[in-house]
Amino acid sequence: MREEPWITGGATDPDPTARQYTVGTPDGRILGVAEYGPQDGAPIFSLHGTPGSRYGGPPPELPTLYDDLFVRVIGYDRPGYGLSTRHPGRSVADCAADVAAIADRLDIERFAVTGGSGGGPHCLAVAALLPERVTRVACVVGVAPMDQEEFEFVEGMTQGNVDEFTWSVAGEEVLRPQAERLAAADLERMSKGDIGLGEAYQMSEGDLEIMSRPAYAPRIVRMMQEAYRTGVDGWVDDDLVFVKPWGFTLDTITAPAMVWFGVDDTLVPRQHGEWLARNVPGAQVVRMSGGHMELANRVPDLLTWLTGGAAPDDAVAGVPA
DSSP states (O other): OOSSOSSOSOOSSOOTTSEEEEEEOTTSOEEEEEEESOTTSEEEEEEOOSSOOSOOOSOTTOTTHHHHHTEEEEEEOOTTSTTSOOOTTOOGGGHHHHHHHHHHHTTOOSEEEEEETTHHHHHHHHHHHOTTTEEEEEEESOOOOTTOSSSOTTTTOOHHHHHHHHHHHHOHHHHHHHHHHHHHHHHHHHHTTOOSOOTTOOOOHHHHHHHTOTTHHHHHHHHHHHHTTTOSHHHHHHHHHHTSOOSSOGGGOOSOEEEEEETTOSSSOHHHHHHHHHHSTTOEEEEESSOTTGGGGOHHHHHHHHTTOOOOTTOEESSOO
16 A cells, blocks of 8 residues: 555444454455344355445345345455555456455355446456355346457446546556546545536436435445545556456356346446346346446345345346347
């Protein structure tokens, strides 16, 4: 980390409902962890989006959901975010070793894993590289690899994401100052009560409605303040991993898998989910009627399936028509 943090302090309102701690990795780094729900519940690793942090928790309108479903949901800061040491040059695949380090520290042998948006490829990496430990995996509104050849990666994306990936392809020296500018703008908006993503990130009407719910504002502010605790290293490195090979192949996934995507998603358009549905072996697919944030309305369905329950009624095998 930098000797003089670009932003200090992290979340001004740390989550009192989370059990929080740090875990060391075999190569000497530190990972920030937050977990929710009963400590002896069914373990689920939940991997945050880009940018994001370890903070999560049940939907505000369902505060007892984790207790009701008896699930132990574990989130962690990917390297460079929150309390986690940066890991320069990391790949998507590297997250599997970090999840394994946390699971080992917690004496968890087998677990389910899910990830949303930027966390989507990372949860697939965990399933592919820890096949003996992952019971089920669910990728939610995750991006496809940039090096796939079936569609243009940024086609249909909102301009903000097009810009991010363009800067990422150009390299860190181009991406970093732009990420710093955007992160500072995020924090400034949030200080005024605006949790939107900014003018360049146009979202669907359904996503805007979800983000306008008053109970969601404190969660989003807490998550983003913590994401930028020491600067934008995590965001920069996340964006860089998405424009290079992931470091694993999807065909090695053996755990039961599910792919969720939103038909109105402007951040990760539906063709990404459709590609993943075709390439994750045996994946069941949930074609959500909303956009990028639509899972907020369906968290019980996801958690029920991850813990061995039945798939949602609208889940289908393969790519939906």
